[in-house]
Amino acid sequence: xxxxxxxxxxxxxxxxxxxxxxELMRASIVASTRPEVVGDFGGFAGLFDISAAKSMRKPxxxxxxxxxxxxxxxxxxxDIHNTVxxxxxxxxxxxxxxxxxxxxxxxxxxxxGSVNPERVASIVAGIARGCELAGCSLVGxxxxxxxxxxAPDEYDIAxxxxxxxxxxxLLGPDKVNAGDVVIAMKSSGLHSxxxxxxxxxxxxxxxxxLDAYIDDFGRTVGEELLEPTHIYALDALALINQGDVHAFxxxxxxxxxxxxxxxxxxxxxxxxxxxxxxxxxxFNLICAQGGVPQLDAEKTFNMGIxxxxxxxxxxxxxxLEILGNRDVDAWVCxxxxxxxxxxxGDSPAKGGGGGAINLVGNYEKN
Numbered sequence: 001x002x003x004x005x006x007x008x009x010x011x012x013x014x015x016x017x018x019x020x021x022x023e024l025m026r027a028s029i030v031a032s033t034r035p036e037v038v039g040d041f042g043g044f045a046g047l048f049d050i051s052a053a054k055s056m057r058k059p060x061x062x063x064x065x066x067x068x069x070x071x072x073x074x075x076x077x078x079d080i081h082n083t084v085x086x087x088x089x090x091x092x093x094x095x096x097x098x099x100x101x102x103x104x105x106x107x108x109x110x111x112x113g114s115v116n117p118e119r120v121a122s123i124v125a126g127i128a129r130g131c132e133l134a135g136c137s138l139v140g141x142x143x144x145x146x147x148x149x150x151a152p153d154e155y156d157i158a159x160x161x162x163x164x165x166x167x168x169x170l171l172g173p174d175k176v177n178a179g180d181v182v183i184a185m186k187s188s189g190l191h192s193x194x195x196x197x198x199x200x201x202x203x204x205x206x207x208x209x210l211d212a213y214i215d216d217f218g219r220t221v222g223e224e225l226l227e228p229t230h231i232y233a234l235d236a237l238a239l240i241n242q243g244d245v246h247a248f249x250x251x252x253x254x255x256x257x258x259x260x261x262x263x264x265x266x267x268x269x270x271x272x273x274x275x276x277x278x279x280x281x282x283f284n285l286i287c288a289q290g291g292v293p294q295l296d297a298e299k300t301f302n303m304g305i306x307x308x309x310x311x312x313x314x315x316x317x318x319x320l321e322i323l324g325n326r327d328v329d330a331w332v333c334x335x336x337x338x339x340x341x342x343x344x345g346d347s348p349a350k351g352g353g354g355g356a357i358n359l360v361g362n363y364e365k366n
Contacts, residue, residue, distance in 0.1 A: 029128050033137050033138075034048075034105070036049040037049075037139055048162075056166040057166060057168060059166060060101075060165050060170065062099055063160065063162050064093075064163075065092070066091035066092050066158070068157055070195040070196050071084060071192050071195045074225045075226060078222050078223075081122040083228045084157060085108075085125065085126025085157070086126050086228035087191070087192045088127055088130065089106065089133070089159065090134075090192070090229035092106060093134040093136060093231065094231065094250045096161055096163035097236040097248060098236075098247075098250050098263070100165045100171040100240055102135070102164055103136040104137070104162050104163055105136055105161070105162055106136055106159050106160065106161040106162075107139060107141050107142075107159065107161075108138065108158070109157065109159070110123060110142070111155060111157075112143065112154070112155040113153060113154045113155070114145065114147060114152035115143065116153075124138075124141070126228075127157075133233075134233040134234065135233060135234050135237070171240075171245060171246065172247060173247065173263055173265040173355070176263065176265060176310050177246070177336065179312070179313055180246055180310050180335070181312070181316050181332055181334075182309075182332070182333055182334035183308065183319055183331070184276070184305040184307075185308070185309070185323065185328055185330045186328070187230060188306070189282055190282060191252070192252070193252050193253045193300070193302065197286070201290030202221055202290075208221050214281070229306070230306050232306060235307075235323060238326060243318050243319045244312055244314075244318075244319075245311055245315075246310045246312065247308075248308065249262060249263045249310075250306075250307055251302040251305050255297075255303065256298060256302060256305055257357035260357050261356070261357050263308075263310065264310075264336070265354070265355060266355060268337065268356075269337055269339040269340070269355055269357070270336050270337075270357050271337065272334035273361055274364075275364050276332065276333045276334075276364070277304055277331065277363070277364060278364040279363055283301055316332060320332075339356050344356060
């Protein structure tokens with residue numbers, strides 16, 4: 001053996017710091033655990049008891065994978081790392097619930113330039129808290145150290161989630177009918193999409209910067225940009241279990257029109273009335289500072305709507321009551337009708353369905 005030979009630590013990987021990070025995150029992960037989780041945290045694989053699926057006629061597993069994108073650059077700049085995990089969970093579980101699936105568990109992947117145990121534990125604490133808010137469990141994950149590929153303070157996160165739904169309760173375009181009503185659920189801000197444009201407009205030399213205090217926000221630009229994504233999973237499940245829902249649409253990349261189009265059949269169109277809501281000031285600030293055209297903003301940001309529910313007319317009042325009881329700011333924003341021949345709408349479908357979306361009128365003023 002050569003005592004002067006290269007070691008893993010000399011290559012930039014700190015195994016001891018990784019082990020400390022695992023210990024620091026243990027309590028957060030345990031707090032997110034559902035009764036169906038089998039075994040203790042730290043195994044080679046996470047185990048989840050799905051015996052409850054026996055009561056379903058045709059249980060379907062649903063899966064989704066996502067990340068947070070360049071919002072992480074804001075977290076790094078502010079040195080606040082316990083909220084991006086909430087964003088990660090929201091991006092995953094709210095895609096699962098769109099098809100009617102109950103989120104069961106998640107796993108995460110964190111790539112870092114160098115392991116900072118406290119920072120990694122803070123990130124995971126946010127993920128675990130998000131899982132609690134979504135009613136699912138964080139059953140495992142991986143923290144990978146990439147010296148030489150990433151700067152010591154750089155990191156990125158991704159997550160994968162699994163849910164379950166009985167085939168007869170599957171939601172989607174085939175359930176939507178002409179005469180249905182579109183209910184909007186308010187977003188908590190930018191959520192986790194459009195940050196490349198937001199950063200281009202607001203940050204950099206000669207621009208506002210993260211420390212600029214905005215009276216309309218009551219806080220700084222950085223604090224506003226870091227606002228966690230609202231997690232709608234349990235709210236959507238409440239509508240499924242207590243009401244009558246034909247479809248959900250999670251408003252992520254592509255904006256409100258492209259995402260709603262995904263859950264409409266090709267023969268239908270949705271008319272959304274802008275006067276039914278006022279976009280939050282962060283959207284107005286970005287558009288004003290960058291001269292962003294309205295249609296471009298609507299194809300990039302959620303414009304104040306984080307989730308749509310498409311429900312039959314007779315279920316509107318009950319659905320709004322259910323959401324109101326859960327402190328979700330929701331309102332009727334549009335309706336579904338037969339599509340006129342050749343009608344294209346404001347945005348093509350991103351995938352899935354293929355309905356036309358028409359944004360009508362002007363936004364309400366704040």
